[in-house]
Amino acid sequence: MLKAVGLGLAGLLVLGIGTAGWVYWHLNANIKSVDINSALGDDRPAKAVTTPTPSGTASATPLPTEAVNILVLGSDSRSGKENKALGGGSSTGARSDTAMVVHIDAGRTTATIVSIPRDTLVTRPSCPLSSGGSTSVAYGAMFNSAYSVGGPVCAVKTVESITDVRMDHYIEIDFSGFAKLVDALGGVTVTTDEDIDDDDSHLHLKAGTHHLDGKTALALARTRHGIGDGSDLGRIGLQQKLVKALLEQISSTNLLTNPTKLYSVADALTGSLTTDTGLDSLTELISLGESLKGLAADDVKTVTMPVVTAPSDPNRVVAEEPAASKLWKSLR
Template sequence: MPRMSGDEHQAHPADGSAAPPYGPARVRRARRSPRSRALRYLTWSALGLVLAGAGGTAYAWQHLDGNIKGTDVDAALGDDRPGAQHDGSMNILLLGSDSRAGTHGQYGKGVAGARADTAMVLHVDKSHKKASVVSIPRDTMVERPRCATGHGSTAPAAHEAMFNSSYEVGGPACTVKTVENMSGLRMDHYLEVDFEGFQKLIDELGGVDVTTHRAIHDPASGLSLDAGRHTLKGKQALELVRTRHGVADGSDLGRIQLQQAFMKALIHRADTVDPLGHPGKAYDLADTATKTISADSGLASTDKLLGLGKDLKGISPARTDMVTLPVTYDAQDAGRVLPLETASHRVWDALRHDRPVPASATHDSVAARTDSPVSASS
């Protein structure tokens, strides 16, 4: 079967020769990052304290509640799924997309070419005190399962399809099904952030501080930054998390490192906002954030998100481990990567048994030679 098309291909060594010198892909959040209250701000403290500061009126609650778009993933996927884990652990698929189309059960053509450019599996351990994040490169060639399009038709299964084509074909439910198919793990929830709303949120925060260790110039995303410290407003922040051509080998592996580094910087910035001291600003942020979020029907309300935030409040950055799915370059297509079967199995098996991902599982991955040129500014 012909390989599915995606973004323009980027040349990098497919035969393993002259591989560029990259750093380790295994990235642990810096210990100097904000403690768990920064994480709670986005999903718990912000909404809870904003509502308290606004008087907790029913209108305010209903308004924020109505912002969140939901998809009934359970109904879309039925019973043909991995079994749920009953040990108290939890798996959440985190997506960053360029469109919110399709979040009312309309997939396929209704998605209008939308793609999930960012995909991470967040595993919360049974104690809810530790977490592991596995980033899945969008250029990964996978076995995409048969998926409903949301228009009464079905997209056939595809052999060696690009991972992010699952969203284009069948929306978030198909992406959930694809992740479950490749990992053997049931996704308890999914959360999606729309890039357009992301840009507005960064502007309302007043920008996010990052440090570039070398210049980044990417004509494709529009990003142009000299080495040094920068305060990125919404447009530049969006350019950064979408940049791939100006870093590393031009594949998605370098972009993943940029995204992980920016996540740390965003947590740093969010930690400076005082919802009680600036209730009006905090409400605007919460309003924008909830407009930016799509979720499965089990999370698509403010009270359910608040509950999730409470569940996650004990997880500190130092207890969150971030890795990239072990992959190798596709010898048949220089712009794509293939999962390392044995190593990937070890990653998913660790999550299935509620254990940390062993460092040795990612040792032979080409992602282990990718180093981020960006860090959060202290």
């Protein structure tokens, strides 16, 4: 996802398309942002330590010298006609349907994606509200309720609270944006290990390899009742497969030889994104994407935060300790 954002936009500039004023303005204006740093202030985990560059190793395009952690959310917002058609429900009460902490190492050669189950019970910290005031601390709250009560700011603060890992950036993509991205790439090929029969997500697939369009890929990312025990953990496994499949699709699609597809990918990406203010321009997204150009799908590791069944509710989970803390410590 992050690689597609930057490389797709960088490709436009390489082709010269991005130099057209109206194209640049359109793509740049697509991006929505939230000033998370100002909202949260200094009461946050420390930033990653910068690794000194060894003497005599300077290059024309030096790699970043510090690791970066990015909170990526898939929002189930029903706002807008397209999101309603794909997700149903009302336009209020959006939640973080998918939550992944993406850790990219200092040399941009490996990445780890950690999924946080939405059914995890956590202590949700007090979060500032854009309207003034703040939310109350909530004990034993559903993890994805943070986004519902306080938007991206509270989602970031809650993740930082339970992980003690600084989120350097925030990226959110909505229902219609994900579907449009998959369609712009020409679909995505995924192999499922079991039959999926889920009336809630309208997904019915036999076990095997399938080439999915955007709507069906979104249904796969959202399904849970038609697989395994119906828990969020089964859905996370499918989401992680989709991430890998998308990375492989991006790597195998030569966007530079197809300006029309290239523009479609860039438009789908920017039109569906909400970011922090550190990534809310084409220049910043391109810089991030170009730093990841050497990162292949095989260099990306996907894991899930270790959890166990919550003692208070068999339908919920809590972090498994000390395994969860050990995982988060490895990302600092």
